[in-house]
Amino acid sequence: MxxxxxxxxxxxxxxxxxxxxxxxxxxxxxxxxxxxxxxxxxxxxxxxxxxxxxxxxxxxxxxxxxxxxxxxxxxxxxxxxxxxxxxxxxxxxxxxxxxxxxxxxxxxxxxxxxxxxxxxxxxxxxxxxxxxxxxxxxxxxxxxxxxxxxxxxxxxxxxxxxxxxxxxxxxxxxxxxxxxxxxxxxxxxxxxxxxxxxxxxxxxxxxxxxxxxxxxxxxxxAMGTKESAGTLLFGLSGHVNRPGVYELPFGMPLLEVIETYGGGIRDGRALKAVIPGGASTPVLTAEQAKNATLSYEGMKLAGSALGTGGMIIMDESTSMVDALDNLLAFYRHESCGQCTPCREGTHWASSIVHDIARRQPRSDALPTLKNIARTINGQTICVFGPAVADVINGFLRNFPQEFA
Ligand SMILES: Cc1cc2nc3c(=O)[nH]c(=O)nc-3n(C[C@H](O)[C@H](O)[C@H](O)COP(=O)(O)O)c2cc1C
The missing domain is CATH 3.40.50.11540 (NADH-ubiquinone oxidoreductase 51kDa subunit)
Structure with missing residues (x-):
């Protein structure tokens, strides 16, 4: 283009x-x-x-x-x-x-x-x-x-x-x-x-x-779409052949960008999931990614958000439990601690998902996780908390079998 x-x-x-x-x-x-x-x-x-x-x-x-x-x-x-x-x-x-x-x-x-x-x-x-x-x-x-x-x-x-x-x-x-x-x-x-x-x-x-x-x-x-004018430096990382930063106009199909610029999924494997705009945007399944376009409105329609345009691509070999475990360790560490629901919630959510990843979950792990996400959402000063809730909900909603 x-x-x-x-x-x-x-x-x-x-x-x-x-x-x-x-x-x-x-x-x-x-x-x-x-x-x-x-x-x-x-x-x-x-x-x-x-x-x-x-x-x-x-x-x-x-x-x-x-x-x-x-x-x-x-x-x-x-x-x-x-x-x-x-x-x-x-x-x-x-x-x-x-x-x-x-x-x-x-x-x-x-x-x-x-x-x-x-x-x-x-x-x-x-x-x-x-x-x-x-x-x-x-x-x-x-x-x-x-x-x-x-x-x-x-x-x-x-x-x-x-x-x-x-x-x-x-x-x-x-x-x-x-x-x-x-x-x-x-x-x-x-x-x-x-x-x-x-x-x-x-x-x-x-x-x-x-x-x-x-x-x-x-x-x-003249570039991009009506609601998302111009271009963005899109980042491609994870399981693609050519990770990197590419300046592209808004509105391109997500899969086309992965193929054309990212060189496709490594080792000819199948796509499993995409976090489209930096860690704090909800994860998409390969099915949701199919018709998604890279614009503010396109990503909203697909069920996520454009965020920073930093896409994390995951192939079929990825454990979504491990992926969430990894993300929550980050949020637990980075919560500034000012708001109790975020400080305590990120701690507990991270521990619970870590236990699932170790195959030693508590019996009420999934309802408790959902409850934590609900408790953080809307109860904090900044959007760090709601973003973590969205991340947790996105993984549980889109990959329920893996967590079950
Ligand atoms: C937890 C958190 C981390 C953020 N980190 C960054 C960042 O590293 N760089 C950035 O430009 N905006 C970041 N933002 C967004 C900023 O609060 C702010 O919206 C942005 O800098 C405004 O610039 P813009 O309107 O040009 O996007 C972050 C927001 C949150 C809630």
Missing amino acids: SHDLVVSARFGIANSHTLIVAQAHGAYTQLSTLLAQPPQSLVQTVIDSGLRGKGGGGAPTGAKWQLLEGQAKPRYLVVNADESEPGTFKDRHIIEHDPHLLIEGILLSCHALEAKAAYIYMRGEYRFWHDRLQSALDEAYGAGILGAHSCDITLHRGAGAYICGEKSALLESLEGYRGQPRLKPHRPEPEWLWGRATIVNNVETIASIPYILYKGAQAYR
């Missing part, structure tokens, strides 16, 4: 991460022209493009940016580079191969938001990507692209907690507190960093901004 590359156009060019190579291939060429335009016109283009956040939730970016209208200054932009969702490994490709695209996206976004400072919050373990991005920032400061007349960008390392990818826990952590989610407001409002109105966006979301502002909203809208 032919389509423009929004965030990966410079991937594969030798030394694409350096300023000189990025500039030779188009980086920053229209920056000064765009920075001379009124901020509201940039926001309008982003609204018109239909861009949706690529951190997992798919919230319309333009509408979110409008939440800053009328808010006092200073305002902040925070870029979420925590990328800790199992199965998701796209943002680090942008940082590795084209950090200047992200920097340019931040400069343009800060202009649109009338923000003078941006913070990039990066998962602590990503030392290589941290150093790569910091070098690019240093180059941009050295060349005067960043500095006196633009916004300032600060790169901050987290300490490796999955929950710090949740936007309000991220902001708590950035402020120096324990990374735990904040209570959610009843009506839409911006996030708040040091009491100032703030927008939090994913790396890929912000890296999409230069394309949209350079080429126009219609060029972006």
